[in-house]
Amino acid sequence: MFPEPTYTQRRAALCSALDGGLVLLLGNSESPMNYADNCHRFRQDSTFLYFFGLDQPDLAAVIDTDVGTATVFGDELTIDDIVWTGGLPTIAARAAACGVTETLPTADLPGVLARARAAGRAIHFLPPYRAANKLKLMDLLGIAPGEAGARASRPLIEAVVAQRSVKAPEEIEQIERAVDVTIAMHLAAMRMVRPGVSERAIAAEVTRVAEAAGCRLSYPVIATVRGEVLHNHHHDGMLESGDLFLLDAGAEGPLGYAADLSSTVPVDPDFTPRQRLIYDLSLKAYHAAVDALGPGVPNRDVHFAAARVIAEGMKGLGLMKGDTEEAVAAGAHAMFFPCGVGHMMGLDVHDMEDLGEAFVGYDGRPRSTQFGLKSLRLARPLQPGFVLTVEPGIYFIPQLMDAWRASGHCAEFLDFDELDKWRDFGGIRNEENWLITPDGKRRLGEPKPLTADEIAGVRDQPR
Ligand code: GLY
Ligand code: MN
DSSP, X not given: OOOHHHHHHHHHHHHXXXXXXXXXXXXXXXXXXXXXXXXXXXXOOHHHHHHHOOOOSSOEEEEETXXXXXXXXXXXXXXXXXXXXXXXOOHHHHHXXXXXXXXXXXXXXXXXXXXXXXXXXXXXXXXXXXXXXXXXXXXXXXXXXXXXXXXXXXXXXXXXXXXXXXXXXXXXXXXXXXXXXXXXXXXXXXXXXXXXXXXXXXXXXXXXXXXXXXXXXXXXXXEESOTTSTTOOOOOOBOOTTOEEEEEEOEEOTTSOBOOEEEEEESSSSOOHHHHHHXXXXXXXXXXXXXXXXXXXXXXXXXXXXXXXXXXXXXHTTSBOSOHHHHHHHTGGGGTOOSOSOOBOSSSSSTTGGGXXXXXXXXXXXXXXXXXXXXXXXXXXXXXXXXXXXXXXXXXXXXXXXXXXXXXXXXXXBOHHHHHTTTTOOEEXXXXXXXXXXXXXXXXXXXXXXXXXHHHHHHXXXX
């Protein structure tokens, strides 16, 4: 946990941002894998962590924004529990560590909420993303599970997004530590890459490096020779000569802060000339996006800076044609870059995605429905203290080529016959994590090998 004043100040800021009422924050419960006592690793809700730092299942909290007090609800361990868990600090002792002096049993929560409702006070809650918390809201507030998202408090969502979007120095330090562990994960993987190694072996090593450093994974590892499958979580392939290997893996630090890096390397010691062309183009797009970053710059512009470079490069290769600006406006570049340039990162790898990307990335406005652009999670102007990923990629997706050829989509900007020659190329992505500063930006963590020469240098080192 951070020192106690961090949590007291965060809750005070939340109270000032709201116009009265109670805030009900539900922590997460254990999530069974196949029976009640055999659970997935516990992950606390990120907003609960942000305001209370208590990393323990089955807690809830109420913040009274009119008087500025907070109560933590939870049940002490019984002797039956302690036989299995060992002795643990009491809820009162844990709550004291985040500056909360009032704790009550879980059974008291319905009464507290009922009295507040009877007095006509607002009860603000966030959209639940776990079924268990939807059911809890039904029990506590009588809201049907299917309606809980729509009935969530917009003022609370906006206040939490405003607070969590701007990272404090102690948060940046946590993120940067997670980034450095993540770089060690990527270096370990790069040193293993060669023909005959399995994706599984690399995924296992990447996970080991994270765990050995006291971290966990911030999302499931992508370790694949099929980089064109954007979220490819299968690890059953073998690395073969001529392949590209893409790793997208990040550590989550002990306080819950995430890192998210991607690297692409050749399975052979060097890229083929064709791979090198696309790799260098992807780096050019990456640097164009990074150059565009800065306070006040809409991340939408950062996205288009990368998109333009990719479209220009594809024209040079004869895969695209026509006016670049018109092609990008029509979304033709999304044949190669069908996703967004990056996303917010913090206590969640896609920070606050549970609160709604309209609020996190679009200031509450709807986003584009155009293929490609609709997957841009963060479009609004960047502010000092924002931490985000920059991850333009170039992907050759045979199914997308066939679908667009059949429908004629963007046919004026694409040469489908030329594209067919690249069906088996795969995909490339590089990704780093950036902080927006008052006068620009700063890459978080140590530099990661990016150029072909830097990658070759890492692979020459002994394992
Ligand atoms: N690292 C996975 C993602 O950004 O979606
Ligand atoms: Mn990412």
